[in-house]
Amino acid sequence: MAGSDTLDEYRAKRDFARTPEPPGGREAAAADPIFVIQKHDATTLHYDFRLEVDGVLKSWAVPKGPSTSPKEKRLAVPTEDHPLGYAGFEGVIPAGSYGAGTVLVWDRGTYQNLTQKSGREVGVAEALRQGHVSVWLEGERVRGGYALTRFRTGKGEAWLLVKKDDPGAEPGRDPVATEPRSVISGRTLEEIAAEARGG
Ligand code: MN
Numbered sequence: 001m002a003g004s005d006t007l008d009e010y011r012a013k014r015d016f017a018r019t020p021e022p023p024g025g026r027e028a029a030a031a032d033p034i035f036v037i038q039k040h041d042a043t044t045l046h047y048d049f050r051l052e053v054d055g056v057l058k059s060w061a062v063p064k065g066p067s068t069s070p071k072e073k074r075l076a077v078p079t080e081d082h083p084l085g086y087a088g089f090e091g092v093i094p095a096g097s098y099g100a101g102t103v104l105v106w107d108r109g110t111y112q113n114l115t116q117k118s119g120r121e122v123g124v125a126e127a128l129r130q131g132h133v134s135v136w137l138e139g140e141r142v143r144g145g146y147a148l149t150r151f152r153t154g155k156g157e158a159w160l161l162v163k164k165d166d167p168g169a170e171p172g173r174d175p176v177a178t179e180p181r182s183v184i185s186g187r188t189l190e191e192i193a194a195e196a197r198g199g
Contacts, residue, residue, distance in 0.1 A: 006081070007024065007056060007080075007081055007082070007083055009080040009081070010080045010081060010082055010083065011023065013080070013098040013099075014097065014098055015097065018094055018096075018097050019093050019094060019097045019098075020089075020091045020092070020093070021086065021089055021091075021093060021099075022083060022085040022086055022089060023083070024083040024085060025083060025084070025085030031110075032110035032111065032112060032138075033051070033052035033053070033110065033111060033124075034052045034084075034087055034108065034109070034110055034111070035049070035050060035051050035052065035108065035109060035110070035111045035135070035137055035139070036048075036050045036057070036086075036087040036105060036107070036108040037049050037050070037062075037065070037066065037105075037106045037107040037108070037139070037142065038050070038089070038090070038103050038104065038105055038106060039065070039103070039104050039106040039180075039189065040061075040099065040101060040102075040103050041101045041102045041103075041189050041193075042093075042099050042100065042101035043100075043101070044063065045063075046061045046062060046063045046065075047061075047062045047063075047064075047065035047066065047106060047176070048060070048061055048062070048079070048103075049061075049062050049066065049076060049161060050082060050086070050087065051111060051124065051133075051135065052084060052087075052111075053124050053125050053128065054125050055084065056081040056082065056083065056084065057081060057082040057083065057084060057086055057087060058078075058081060058128060059078070059079045059080065059081065059082050060076035060077060060078050060079065060148070060159060060161070061076070061077045061079050062074050062075065062076045062077075062161055063075055063077075064176065065106070065176035066142050066146070066161060066163070066175075066176070067162075067163055067174075067176075068142070068163055068168075068169060068170040068171070068173045068174070068175060069163060069169065069170070069171035069173075070162065070163045070164060070165040070169050070171070071171065072162070072163070073160045073161075073162050074160065074161040074162070075158060075159075075160065075161075076148060076158070076159040076160060076161045077157070077158055077159070078157055078158075078159065087105075087108060088105065088184070089103060089105075090103050090104045090105050090182055090184065090185065090187075090192060091103060091192065091196060092192065092193055092196035102189045102192050102193045102196075103192075104181075104182040104185070104187065104188075104189055104192055105182050105183055105184045105185075106141070106179075106182065106183065107139040107140055107141045107142050107183055108139060108140070108183060108184070109137060109138040109139035109140065109142075110138050111135045111136060111137050111138065112135065112136040112138075113127070113133070113134075113135055114134040114135060114136055114145060115127040115132070115133050115134045115135075116134075117130075128148075131149065131150035131153075131159075132147070132148070132149045132150070133147070133148050134146070134147045134148075134164070135148075139183075140183050141175045141179055141183065142175070143168040144163065144164065144166050144167065144168015144169060145163070145164030145166045145168065146161060146162065146163055146164060147160075147161075147162050147164060148160070148161055149162070
């Protein structure tokens, strides 16, 4: 998969003299691992889905964002590991920099690993190596079980993010469309961009 146990690729892609993104760091330790979904208005708008695993944020770019319907399969393309401190990042990555564009924290919270194989729990890192992980998300907008499943390996590695059919499923809801603001600042992408311009 893209990325490794280290943040070398993350750091190599960025000039920290130019971008406001963090070079590393971490959030305060929580009892459960964290997840974050960042809305990123880059070349194409997408949602970055990140799970804390072994001290880094394993990351996927989800073009359509998460669905709350078990019938919707959302493409998730792996990207490089990000530092834990990235979970609180929102702001504007300047033009000319990797990932240039505005970022907001669309949802965040903790998660629990639900992955089992033959009745036994499989650790998240091992589950990701095997290409299937099930997690219970405790976000503000997104709650309940989600499955991430790899369906293509190699250069075009791709996964699917799918809501599990549980009490957290709400097929009629479309939070990506109806809840555009940051859960930490209440701002829209446009407001964050305007503030960065000094507007
Ligand atoms: Mn992104």
